[in-house]
Amino acid sequence: MDLLIVVQLLDSMLRLSAPLLFACLAGLYSERAGIFDIGLEGKMLASAFFSAAFAASTGSVWIGMCAGLTASVLLALVHGVASITFRGNQLISGVAINFLASGLTALVGQNWFKLGGRTPSLAGDARFLPVELPFASAVADVPVLGPIYSELLSGHTVLVYVGLLAVPATWWILFRTRFGLRLRAVGENPEAVDTGGISVARLRYQATLICGLLCGLGGAYLATGMAAGFIKDMTAGKGFMALAALIFAKWRPGYALYACLLFGLLEAIAIRYQSIEIQGVGTVPVQFMQALPYILTIIILAGFVGKAIPPRAGGEPYVKEL
Amino acid sequence: MTAPAIELRHISKAFGPVQANKDISLSVAPRTIHGIVGENGAGKSTLMSILYGFYRADHGEILINGKPTEIPNSQAAIAAGIGMVHQHFKLVQNFSVLENVILGAEDDLLLKPSLKKARSLLEQLAEEYELRVDPDALIEDLSVGHQQRVEILKALYRRANVLILDEPTGVLTPAEADHLFRILSSLRDEGKTVILITHKLREIMAITDTVSVMRRGEMTATVRTVDTNPQHLAELMVGRSVLLRLEKKPAQPGRTVLNVRNLSVSDGRGVECVKNISLSVRSGEILGIAGVSGNGQTELLQVLGGLTPGTGQVDIDGSELPLTGPGSDARARRETGIAHVPEDRQQLGLIMDFMAWENMAFGYQHDDRCRRGPFLMNVNSMQDYCLENMQKFDVRPMSIEALAKNFSGGNQQKIVLAREIDRNPVLLVVGQPTRGVDVGAIEFIHQQILDLRDAGTAILLISVELDEILSLSDRVVVLFDGRIAGERITAETNEAELGLLMAGVTDASAPDKAANSA
Numbered sequence: 001m002d003l004l005i006v007v008q009l010l011d012s013m014l015r016l017s018a019p020l021l022f023a024c025l026a027g028l029y030s031e032r033a034g035i036f037d038i039g040l041e042g043k044m045l046a047s048a049f050f051s052a053a054f055a056a057s058t059g060s061v062w063i064g065m066c067a068g069l070t071a072s073v074l075l076a077l078v079h080g081v082a083s084i085t086f087r088g089n090q091l092i093s094g095v096a097i098n099f100l101a102s103g104l105t106a107l108v109g110q111n112w113f114k115l116g117g118r119t120p121s122l123a124g125d126a127r128f129l130p131v132e133l134p135f136a137s138a139v140a141d142v143p144v145l146g147p148i149y150s151e152l153l154s155g156h157t158v159l160v161y162v163g164l165l166a167v168p169a170t171w172w173i174l175f176r177t178r179f180g181l182r183l184r185a186v187g188e189n190p191e192a193v194d195t196g197g198i199s200v201a202r203l204r205y206q207a208t209l210i211c212g213l214l215c216g217l218g219g220a221y222l223a224t225g226m227a228a229g230f231i232k233d234m235t236a237g238k239g240f241m242a243l244a245a246l247i248f249a250k251w252r253p254g255y256a257l258y259a260c261l262l263f264g265l266l267e268a269i270a271i272r273y274q275s276i277e278i279q280g281v282g283t284v285p286v287q288f289m290q291a292l293p294y295i296l297t298i299i300i301l302a303g304f305v306g307k308a309i310p311p312r313a314g315g316e317p318y319v320k321e322l
Numbered sequence: 323m324t325a326p327a328i329e330l331r332h333i334s335k336a337f338g339p340v341q342a343n344k345d346i347s348l349s350v351a352p353r354t355i356h357g358i359v360g361e362n363g364a365g366k367s368t369l370m371s372i373l374y375g376f377y378r379a380d381h382g383e384i385l386i387n388g389k390p391t392e393i394p395n396s397q398a399a400i401a402a403g404i405g406m407v408h409q410h411f412k413l414v415q416n417f418s419v420l421e422n423v424i425l426g427a428e429d430d431l432l433l434k435p436s437l438k439k440a441r442s443l444l445e446q447l448a449e450e451y452e453l454r455v456d457p458d459a460l461i462e463d464l465s466v467g468h469q470q471r472v473e474i475l476k477a478l479y480r481r482a483n484v485l486i487l488d489e490p491t492g493v494l495t496p497a498e499a500d501h502l503f504r505i506l507s508s509l510r511d512e513g514k515t516v517i518l519i520t521h522k523l524r525e526i527m528a529i530t531d532t533v534s535v536m537r538r539g540e541m542t543a544t545v546r547t548v549d550t551n552p553q554h555l556a557e558l559m560v561g562r563s564v565l566l567r568l569e570k571k572p573a574q575p576g577r578t579v580l581n582v583r584n585l586s587v588s589d590g591r592g593v594e595c596v597k598n599i600s601l602s603v604r605s606g607e608i609l610g611i612a613g614v615s616g617n618g619q620t621e622l623l624q625v626l627g628g629l630t631p632g633t634g635q636v637d638i639d640g641s642e643l644p645l646t647g648p649g650s651d652a653r654a655r656r657e658t659g660i661a662h663v664p665e666d667r668q669q670l671g672l673i674m675d676f677m678a679w680e681n682m683a684f685g686y687q688h689d690d691r692c693r694r695g696p697f698l699m700n701v702n703s704m705q706d707y708c709l710e711n712m713q714k715f716d717v718r719p720m721s722i723e724a725l726a727k728n729f730s731g732g733n734q735q736k737i738v739l740a741r742e743i744d745r746n747p748v749l750l751v752v753g754q755p756t757r758g759v760d761v762g763a764i765e766f767i768h769q770q771i772l773d774l775r776d777a778g779t780a781i782l783l784i785s786v787e788l789d790e791i792l793s794l795s796d797r798v799v800v801l802f803d804g805r806i807a808g809e810r811i812t813a814e815t816n817e818a819e820l821g822l823l824m825a826g827v828t829d830a831s832a833p834d835k836a837a838n839s840a
Contacts, residue, residue: 177432181424196425197397197426
């Protein structure tokens with residue numbers, strides 16, 4: 001395998017793992033605050049649809065992104081109201097959001113564009129276009145480092161860079177700021193936060209909002225950055241993969257990056273090598289390659305990757321008592 | 323005269339139909355340790371929660387240093403200089419001591435300056451009050467005694483002038499409790515005011531300056547500690563005279579019923595919790611197992627009750643009990659004549675959402691009187707039987723259809739005890755019989771256990787309450803770290819000696835001595 005192929009593989013790994021990374025960090029904020037969120041998928045899907053729809057109608061990807069973020073945040077608020085204010089079951093609320101998003105996007109999409117639930121293809125300013133990092137073309141011919149810089153690092157849409165920068169930012173927020181300390185505390189022992197005179201509900205709402213924003217970015221990237229428009233159910237389980245990556249990452253931002261890159265790499269391999277010949281065994285069918293990320297998800301969720309201890313108060317509505 | 327540090331005027335609080343606090347007035351002088359005693363459910367914790375802003379009073383006002391103060395939430399309480407150490411610590415287990423101390427009281431958006439400040443303050447407090455804890459240790463690695471110190475440090479970091487402690491010694495060894503009391507005394511001497519909520523009269527007598535007694539939501543008396551005695555306080559708490567020391571006939575031990583040889587038990591994670599212990603209990607005798615909780619008592623109880631496998635040899639009336647595999651389950655144990663009152667009645671003794679008559683049959687649902695043929699329950703017979711037992715044990719409310727969770731702790735325990743005692747077991751293993759049970763019911767439960775002993779049952783009593791061990795048992799075995807730290811004849815030992823054994827100070831000659839004198 002020569003360098004160029006490796007670089008290209010890694011390049012598409014970055015591209016493919018960005019939406020996972022957004023969703024994974026979104027889940028991280030939410031779950032660190034003690035709110036389980038299996039509605040990542042639904043929020044991303046809603047954002048993907050509304051960002052593509054508004055980008056198609058207005059011709060501006062930025063307006064589209066705002067619409068996507070709004071949709072995702074609204075769904076996050078629904079989850080917040082159900083699980084924080086009304087102390088409902090967080091799994092059920094999450095499932096409801098997934099169904100709602102899946103049905104709503106298809107229905108509204110069909111009514112709006114009459115394209116069978118798709119949005120029109122986006123072009124020009126209605127899409128996030130690749131950003132050329134400075135000197136990318138100038139250094140392209142430098143051996144080894146040249147292609148790594150110009151092919152691998154340069155030429156992604158702005159959201160990919162935002163996603164990558166969100167990882168250290170998340171780490172810093174969680175472990176170096178007051179907000180982060182309280183956020184982690186509320187997911188471990190909300191009583192400690194409450195008796196300290198801080199509102200548990202407010203902190204959890206803040207976490208849900210951040211979760212909504214990040215899911216929104218993930219969805220917007222999916223429909224207006226990675227692809228050129230919305231297709232029905234285009235998230236294809238990425239929200240669940242992100243949850244698996246989150247468990248794999250033991251709820252830590254740095255590991256979350258690695259976990260998402262791993263999923264991205266598997267997808268990249270599946271796309272590039274539609275079929276692989278293995279001597280003496282025959283051809284590995286393309287379906288198997290495509291199933292790889294999902295198989296990995298199951299393996300992780302089934303707990304084959306060692307002990308991952310979730311935040312202790314996760315999934316439990318907080319009821320004030322002594 | 324200086325204004326009281328805390329003054330409560332006519333505080334009332336109701337939860338639905340339950341009047342938790344009725345027109346309570348209380349005045350706590352500054353620089354004193356003020357005790358509040360009362361049975362469970364007397365309203366002590368509710369009152370303190372109102373003071374700490376956890377609940378809001380329906381009526382009444384709070385004065386702090388003579389000034390009327392509104393305390394709508396914990397933040398306001400903290401601002402008013404009130405700190406609280408809850409019975410169940412409010413600490414984040416996987417945070418460091420420092421992180422827990424600053425949580426909620428950070429100065430800045432960034433943590434660094436607060437952490438630095440907390441570190442130096444903690445050093446200073448450690449010097450001043452014997453409050454030594456490693457600031458970088460994780461809470462989950464600390465002993466309960468140390469965790470409690472972190473809670474006190476949290477309050478002091480928030481500049482608390484009034485420190486409320488809710489049942490602080492329940493989880494401590496006698497030595498740890500003494501240390502806590504020394505800390506509290508020095509806090510008082512430095513000008514702080516301490517409010518101590520407890521149901522242990524001995525502690526009240528030992529450390530407080532003034533004591534208030536609560537009963538059924540009302541404040542029944544406030545007296546200077548030097549002017550009262552435990553007997554008097556107990557009467558104020560219960561509202562009638564109480565036997566603090568039980569009338570106990572001398573034991574008439576008969577044949578050896580339970581004989582345990584080299585028993586070891588591992589918990590779910592494979593950690594050995596009971597390490598090679600040997601003991602025996604004779605009929606008509608109560609063997610008390612003392613120790614700080616978590617030293618193997620739970621596992622010992624569970625292996626005898628058939629809930630956990632073990633290794634070694636256990637004989638009942640000369641025949642060996644299987645400790646693993648078939649025949650080692652709870653049902654088989656019951657059929658052998660072993661009755662088991664588990665330590666945690668809400669988890670293992672009862673199903674909280676089931677009715678009393680159903681709970682009264684659990685574990686014995688295969689008995690003829692509970693069955694009608696191979697598949698059906700005999701509901702009528704079970705209900706009659708339940709009522710009969712409730713009468714015998716004075717369970718209140720005497721309603722066979724009430725859910726287990728709607729009974730008070732004492733009455734829940736009476737249901738479990740009635741169920742287990744009624745079958746005339748050859749061996750009763752009982753864990754924490756009076757945990758969370760009020761004084762009146764304690765007296766009743768203790769009497770039942772003694773009556774059972776006098777009727778010839780062998781009893782293994784596990785309790786973390788030394789008082790209970792001393793007043794009930796005929797012999798005491800102290801467990802420390804899964805091993806027997808010592809064995810004593812109850813009449814020939816005292817609290818101080820057992821306290822040392824509980825802390826792991828063993829003397830190798832102990833078993834011989836006990837054997838010789840027996």
